[in-house]
Amino acid sequence: MPVSTAITLQDTLSGEIRRLAPLEPDQVRIYSCGPTVYGPVHVGNFRSFLFVDLLVRYLRYRGLRVKWVMNVTDVDDKIIRGAAAAGVPIEELTERWTNRFLEDAEALGMTRPDVLPRATEHIPQIVALIETLIERGHAYRTDEGSIFFRISSWPAYGKLARLDPANLRVGERVEADEYAKDDVRDFALWKGAKPGEPSWSTSIGEGRPGWHIECSAMSMAHLGPSFDIHTGGVDLIFPHHEDEIAQSEAATGQPFVQTWLHCAHLQMDGRKMAKSAGNIARVAELLERGVSARALRYALISVHYRMALAFSDESLAAAGSAIERLDTLLAALSAYRQDVVDEATPGGAIEAARRAFEEALDDDLNISAALAGVFDLVRELNRRIDARALSTADARAALDALLDLDRVLGVMTPPAPSEELPDDVAGLLERRAAARAARDWEASDRLRDELAKLGIAVEDTRDGQRWRRSPEAIRA
RNA sequence: GGCGACGUGGUGAAGUGGCUUAACACGGAGGUCUGCAAAACCUCUAUUCAGCGGUUCGAAUCCGCUCGUCGCCUCCA
Structure with missing residues (x-):
């Protein structure tokens, strides 16, 4: 029996605020949709990662064991285009931006997820999942080797996003003739190989995975067919998470996720921060500007x-x-x-x-x-x-x-022990203390200025002089 | 067009029926302390919760309408 914790969370699917009751006692399994590594992740993306970081940290603080999985999407249309534009192999591009993502995450004090699975390392699991969906009649193959999920085979489709499939405004920006489908709303599980694109030779044909399937395959590979929490930004509710539920539950016949958690958008200048809107801020650039x-x-x-x-x-x-x-x-x-x-x-x-x-x-x-x-x-x-x-x-x-x-x-700075001070700083502090004892204010002030230049703020209190590292400049 | 969220002071924001004439943070004004500075502390900075109606003994909190903002329906955290 699941053991209920004191922690309550609002589930997007049901809309209910419920107590967290891990499926496995004392082990909370969490999957988060991570970055697509075709370029630098912006701080809006990081908001959605840091909210999970906060959750994971809090669950652990509360004594719960947590297994946190965050995927890295390392094959998709944007990556293919980006690599082609840069004239480099896809692996080089994704490696570069994965590393950059991890550096930014570390700078922000983000807990390292326990597993950071990559789509390209889970092709067998993806293929197996698609095979099951074909067997069960939820997916079909088209002439050019692509495989689609048949939405009409899944009555619950649209429940998460509270959308009526019949009312979807489809086709507006869909390149309708790119892949022939039975129904324009059906989504790709597998994209048939095309010249100049990466592809894998598999039992379901030559091609590459669609976007949504990787998250189903990787979450199930690392957390099992049913797990506790799945997170992402609100923009992933539809179609990404809607599709994940459909394909996962259609394949396993089991409830996919207990609690869906979605993070609202970061806004800049009154609008959602998004690369397409051009209003983005990046971690490394902010840090270079002197932001702490x-x-x-x-x-x-x-x-x-x-x-x-x-x-x-x-x-x-x-x-x-x-x-x-x-x-x-x-x-x-x-x-x-x-x-x-x-x-x-x-x-x-x-x-x-x-x-x-x-x-x-x-x-x-x-x-x-x-x-x-x-x-x-x-x-x-x-x-x-x-x-x-x-x-x-x-x-x-x-x-x-x-x-x-x-x-x-994860925002405080533990006071550093004095012994960690560089010798020159320690010497200056000693000389200043001596100057103050001698009531030599001129020397005292001069030493304070020198210390400030070394990034040490000194304050005088009844406990004697007190120092701390100067607050990093907020803006350069 | 469909669906949803939100609208609290100078700013961010908590509070969702009485303990709140509204937490906390940032900013601003004055003061205390101090060789100076910094920090800290104290006082002040929304009789009011978008507007209008309603329910109730009682509403920022529930209901209705209006206005406004944002998001999703399409790649997106």
Whole structure:
């Protein structure tokens, strides 16, 4: 029997908000539609990946085991065109952009998925799935060797997207004569080989997989015919996920996915961020401009996943300031020394924050409310630091608690131990402390400027001088 | 044309029937502390939740209509 967790999520298919009850106890299986590696992934794409990252981190924080699979689409029309245009082999193009994707993901603190399957490495599974669909009468072959899924054979088609198949506005931009189909709404499972295109010689003929089939084949290969959560951007609801459900359930006769999670679009200048619209921002370019990766991450995760999120220079700057507030507190807690008896009260504040944080995230990943809980604690701790109403041990416990919550958020910077400082910085800090002891303000200020140039911000407090790495510039 | 989501302060945004004359963050104004600076803290910054009607003892929260914005129906995270 599935064991129900405290975590609730809204399923796109049913529209219901339900408790997560993993099919296998203590093992949540998640599949996410990942990038098509024909070019750089933009930050809108990353929003949909980071919302899953947040989910995965939270499930693990809650003690659940998670298997997270994210596909990499490495064969499709755009890749073929892109490679041809660049005059390079397809593998070279996809390798380059897969690596770039992984670098960007790492910079953003995205948890590495447990499996990153590639379509080209799953041709046998794709072929087997298509064979089953043909056997069961859900797919048919055309004269030029392509194979299509017959939508009329699947009555539930359209349920996820809440679309009536009869009302689909088909054919507007479909190259109707590219592949002959019985019904224009039928979608390709397998595309017959064409000159100049990559193809595989298989039992179902010479050709390459269609787009939707790879996700069915790879999710089932790595997670089984039924699994817990499938994610993507709202733009994938139709046709991609609709088609996945049809072909998967038609082939296995089993329910494909327990819970569908879809992330709303990132908006820039009031419209969906999309390459075709030309309003995109890329991770590497933002970082080159001096945007902090953590600020970018914060900006992308700090709004509920089902709400459209406005992305702008202002949102990045606000995110940067919020993160600086967190880092400043961590540094202050780390430097804090006060010889008083441990108080029970900070423990209460910490526990209250943790409760608020968990209750919020349990509620369909209400990240805004969870962050409010964190910042309530931040204010309380700052108050106590000002009032010297913490013991050294209390400060240590508060620091640990914040870093523990950050296992989910991934936006804080743990204060670096002094021994990790380069010698020149450590020397400057020592000289400045000495100058201050001697009340030599001129030397003290000069040393502060020098440290600033090395990226170290120094502040003077009752605990002596306190340093932290300078906040990365939000804009160059 | 069909389907859906959303509309809360200067900005982002939580709250979906009474605890809220509305959390939290960013920004702004004033103050405290400080050699200076920075940080932090304190006070202020929406009698109001797109508009209009209705239901209710009571609504930002439920219902209806209107207006507006965005998305999907086509490659797309």
